[in-house]
Amino acid sequence: MIKVSNLSKSFAVYHKEPGLMGSLRGLFIRKSSIKYALHDVSLEVHPGEILGLIGANGAGKTTLVKILSGIMHPTSGEVSILGFKPWERSNQYRRQMSLIMGQKSQVWWDLPALDSFLLLKEIYQIDDETYQFNIDYLSKTLGIADHLKTQVRKLSLGERMKVELMAALLHNPKVIFLDEPTIGLDITSQKAVREFLKDYQRKYNPIMILTSHYMEDIKELCSRINIIRKGEMIYDGPLSHIQKLTGDTKHLKVTTKDGELEFTIPRENLAIKTKEIFESHEVIDLNIQDPSIEDIIDQILKHGLQKQ
Amino acid sequence: MKGLASVISMEFRKILAYRSDFWVTFIGQTLIQLIVARSLWQSIFESNQVESMQGFDLNMITLYYLLVPIGTRILAGQNIGFLSREIYDGTFTRYLIYPVNVFVYKSTTYLTHSLFYCFQLFFIYLIYQIIFGGMTFHPEQLFLGVLIFFVASICYMFLCMMVELIALWADNVWTLMVMLKFFVTFFGGGIIPMDFFPLWSQKILALTPFPYLISLPVKTMMGLMPLNESITGIGVLIVWSCIFLGMLQLLWSKGQKSYTGVGI
Ligand SMILES: Nc1ncnc2c1ncn2[C@@H]1O[C@H](COP(=O)(O)OP(=O)(O)OP(=O)(O)O)[C@@H](O)[C@H]1O
Ligand SMILES: [Mg+2]
Numbered sequence: 001m002i003k004v005s006n007l008s009k010s011f012a013v014y015h016k017e018p019g020l021m022g023s024l025r026g027l028f029i030r031k032s033s034i035k036y037a038l039h040d041v042s043l044e045v046h047p048g049e050i051l052g053l054i055g056a057n058g059a060g061k062t063t064l065v066k067i068l069s070g071i072m073h074p075t076s077g078e079v080s081i082l083g084f085k086p087w088e089r090s091n092q093y094r095r096q097m098s099l100i101m102g103q104k105s106q107v108w109w110d111l112p113a114l115d116s117f118l119l120l121k122e123i124y125q126i127d128d129e130t131y132q133f134n135i136d137y138l139s140k141t142l143g144i145a146d147h148l149k150t151q152v153r154k155l156s157l158g159e160r161m162k163v164e165l166m167a168a169l170l171h172n173p174k175v176i177f178l179d180e181p182t183i184g185l186d187i188t189s190q191k192a193v194r195e196f197l198k199d200y201q202r203k204y205n206p207i208m209i210l211t212s213h214y215m216e217d218i219k220e221l222c223s224r225i226n227i228i229r230k231g232e233m234i235y236d237g238p239l240s241h242i243q244k245l246t247g248d249t250k251h252l253k254v255t256t257k258d259g260e261l262e263f264t265i266p267r268e269n270l271a272i273k274t275k276e277i278f279e280s281h282e283v284i285d286l287n288i289q290d291p292s293i294e295d296i297i298d299q300i301l302k303h304g305l306q307k308q
Numbered sequence: 309m310k311g312l313a314s315v316i317s318m319e320f321r322k323i324l325a326y327r328s329d330f331w332v333t334f335i336g337q338t339l340i341q342l343i344v345a346r347s348l349w350q351s352i353f354e355s356n357q358v359e360s361m362q363g364f365d366l367n368m369i370t371l372y373y374l375l376v377p378i379g380t381r382i383l384a385g386q387n388i389g390f391l392s393r394e395i396y397d398g399t400f401t402r403y404l405i406y407p408v409n410v411f412v413y414k415s416t417t418y419l420t421h422s423l424f425y426c427f428q429l430f431f432i433y434l435i436y437q438i439i440f441g442g443m444t445f446h447p448e449q450l451f452l453g454v455l456i457f458f459v460a461s462i463c464y465m466f467l468c469m470m471v472e473l474i475a476l477w478a479d480n481v482w483t484l485m486v487m488l489k490f491f492v493t494f495f496g497g498g499i500i501p502m503d504f505f506p507l508w509s510q511k512i513l514a515l516t517p518f519p520y521l522i523s524l525p526v527k528t529m530m531g532l533m534p535l536n537e538s539i540t541g542i543g544v545l546i547v548w549s550c551i552f553l554g555m556l557q558l559l560w561s562k563g564q565k566s567y568t569g570v571g572i
Binding site for chain 2: 011062066069070071072073089091094095097098099101103104106108110111115118119120121122123124125151
């Protein structure tokens with residue numbers, strides 16, 4: 001399992017004035033300030049769980065994933081994954097772990113995927129039988145058997161992502177980090193990747209941490225979510241409970257003669273507000289809804305967790 | 309062990325994936341460098357009205373400039389940036405995630421390239437012998453020379469890795485690498501044979517690794533080095549390699565803490 005306690009990561013940020021003079025001055029004097037990308041984060045993830053990390057751009061999701069996968073040392077705090085400290089990078093830990101990044105290819109560009117897989121087979125010391133089984137299973141479920149002999153750099157983004165997934169799962173990792181695995185994929189491929197991950201999860205029961213900006217990924221895959229805002233964890237719990245967080249609100253959509261109006265209002269004011277609207281507008285249509293998950297997340301990411 | 313073998317095999321496949329590129333640099337660079345050097349030295353010899361200088365006649369000097377470019381390519385193994393570019397663009401994280409030692413992995417790929425160029429050197433030397441054949445052919449010189457080049461490439465590799473690792477702190481180490489390459493080529497006798505250097509500077513340079521990287525193996529191949537000096541040279545290279553390796557480890561133990569996986 002994954003146990004993170006009081007994890008922080010800060011970066012020294014150097015400020016450079018724009019323009020040539022700024023660059024020249026920067027040669028001698030560098031102003032810097034400390035910036036926390038993660039601040040006092042604690043969490044636990046158990047086998048069989050898929051934890052979704054949600055946060056705006058720059059919130060610190062990738063930073064967290066980098067520390068958990070052992071790429072980066074934290075500034076302070078403790079992490080224990082399957083009993084290992086990730087940044088010590090023991091081979092034992094790394095043989096059970098995998099990181100998949102939607103933004104960055106890990107397989108070798110100049111070679112067909114199968115060549116990369118063969119190398120990974122040696123690197124991870126996968127026995128012949130498991131290797132063959134996994135190649136067959138993964139290429140079939142991902143539907144990419146035809147592309148394995150093409151140089152990876154010649155594949156489309158979606159095909160490449162599937163190759164990445166294959167490469168990352170050949171060794172049956174127990175811990176899997178997925179940083180925006182569906183970024184840039186079309187709807188069909190996104191769906192395929194999601195379906196695949198779900199299937200994989202059922203079959204092997206690994207610990208997974210997933211970040212994504214697509215709510216669909218989170219809704220479909222994650223039993224639990226963590227919301228990170230400016231480096232701090234502000235929510236940890238099931239996605240379904242999130243509606244309660246922002247207080248009980250309703251979304252009001254009104255079509256009048258002059259156009260459409262939209263309001264988000266607390267439930268207790270609903271009656272008064274509708275009355276007002278009917279008095280002041282000529283209403284053609286009125287629609288009352290619970291706010292969507294997307295709206296709520298959007299609110300939380302913008303304003304934090306204070307009740308509205 | 310089997311892991312290393314498959315790294316080597318994959319690196320060979322990568323080299324072959326760009327084989328046209330490979331032949332162009334091989335033939336192009338070698339020929340151009342050879343023609344320029346020969347005509348230059350020819351005019352030097354003529355204007356001085358001598359048949360030989362510092363023990364080199366025109367054929368010898370031609371051979372020298374035939375061996376140097378391939379020799380430096382053996383040394384240089386992979387291209388400049390084999391670590392720093394990957395650190396810069398984030399590809400480097402791969403070796404932190406896979407259960408491999410990044411330096412073992414990188415040394416293997418580097419030396420695979422070196423080995424490849426060693427074969428080229430054999431080939432070139434043999435062709436020269438067939439075409440010009442002026443000297444009597446000494447296979448033991450050829451083998452010893454190539455061996456020294458290979459040991460030298462290990463030494464130079466650790467030096468390069470140190471400089472490339474500076475990319476953990478600075479964004480651009482390309483310039484440093486180009487400078488390093490120039491220093492090694494110049495002070496190693498790759499531009500002008502070391503015999504043309506003033507004696508005092510030869511003595512000073514003998515305390516540095518430079519002459520052992522290029523001048524020693526080339527002159528060994530040409531039969532201009534006493535056997536014991538060649539053997540001592542290998543020892544010196546090994547000592548320097550150990551020093552560089554130690555410094556490299558120190559640098560990495562500091563640097564990995566500040567690595568932030570930029571670019572991913
Ligand atoms: N190497 C670095 N040096 C300095 N600051 C950094 C570095 N890496 C990240 N940061 C800063 O840390 C913060 C968190 O970055 P991080 O990449 O974790 O965000 P993220 O949540 O993954 O965002 P996104 O959704 O855009 O991928 C950002 O403000 C970023 O500018
Ligand atoms: Mg990110």
